[in-house]
Amino acid sequence: MRCARGLLSAAVVLLALLVPVPAHAGPAPVAETTADDDPATRGLKRTPLDLGGGVQANALGPVGIPGASICQRFYIYSYRAARYVSEEQGYTGSSHNMLRARATAGALGTWEHFRLCAYNGRTDTIYIQASSGYLVTAEYGYSGNLRGMMRGRGEWPGVWEIFEVWSDAGVYYLRNQSTKGWVSIRVDMTGSYVNMVRGNGTSAGPWEQLALTSVA
Numbered sequence: 001m002r003c004a005r006g007l008l009s010a011a012v013v014l015l016a017l018l019v020p021v022p023a024h025a026g027p028a029p030v031a032e033t034t035a036d037d038d039p040a041t042r043g044l045k046r047t048p049l050d051l052g053g054g055v056q057a058n059a060l061g062p063v064g065i066p067g068a069s070i071c072q073r074f075y076i077y078s079y080r081a082a083r084y085v086s087e088e089q090g091y092t093g094s095s096h097n098m099l100r101a102r103a104t105a106g107a108l109g110t111w112e113h114f115r116l117c118a119y120n121g122r123t124d125t126i127y128i129q130a131s132s133g134y135l136v137t138a139e140y141g142y143s144g145n146l147r148g149m150m151r152g153r154g155e156w157p158g159v160w161e162i163f164e165v166w167s168d169a170g171v172y173y174l175r176n177q178s179t180k181g182w183v184s185i186r187v188d189m190t191g192s193y194v195n196m197v198r199g200n201g202t203s204a205g206p207w208e209q210l211a212l213t214s215v216a
Contacts, residue, residue: 138199
């Protein structure tokens with residue numbers, strides 16, 4: 001009996017050593033919506049953008065995308081942050097060209113220019129070219145609070161670069177076509193990540209409300 005108890009105690013200790021202890025992390029990352037989520041049931045409408053005044057672009061340097069795309073330059077404004085979205089070209093490493101809502105109306109420059117382009121001829125499905133010339137990608141390969149970070153680094157409009165356009169009463173919302181994650185302005189983050197743009201909001205709420213204004 002004493003031997004059996006000793007073996008049982010040793011087994012419990014060994015099991016405790018083998019089970020990993022969760023690492024401390026910040027707030028849990030926002031999960032993407034499910035594929036069967038239908039924004040139309042909540043009053044949103046798929047909305048073609050007016051790209052009629054745009055340009056035919058056969059090559060968007062430094063990214064070369066074969067075939068003609070109809071594109072128009074826009075400012076992207078966050079109602080919740082009361083700021084325009086910028087591409088942070090001064091950031092380095094895995095945050096290089098991160099999108100962040102931080103520019104005021106009096107401080108707009110080229111980093112706030114985004115070219116919205118029709119995808120497969122549809123203007124309610126788009127990809128976005130940042131002023132760096134690269135396509136805006138939602139980084140679903142990142143983890144934790146950085147999951148879904150949007151930044152200019154794509155060279156081809158793939159599943160992480162394609163977004164649906166929705167609207168309600170003149171307010172726009174963008175949703176990743178593949179994950180169904182909404183483009184969200186993370187006003188809860190701090191420091192150099194405050195108002196970071198992420199592509200994994202769970203619903204079209206105040207943090208997801210955008211205005212799209214053509215660049216003159």
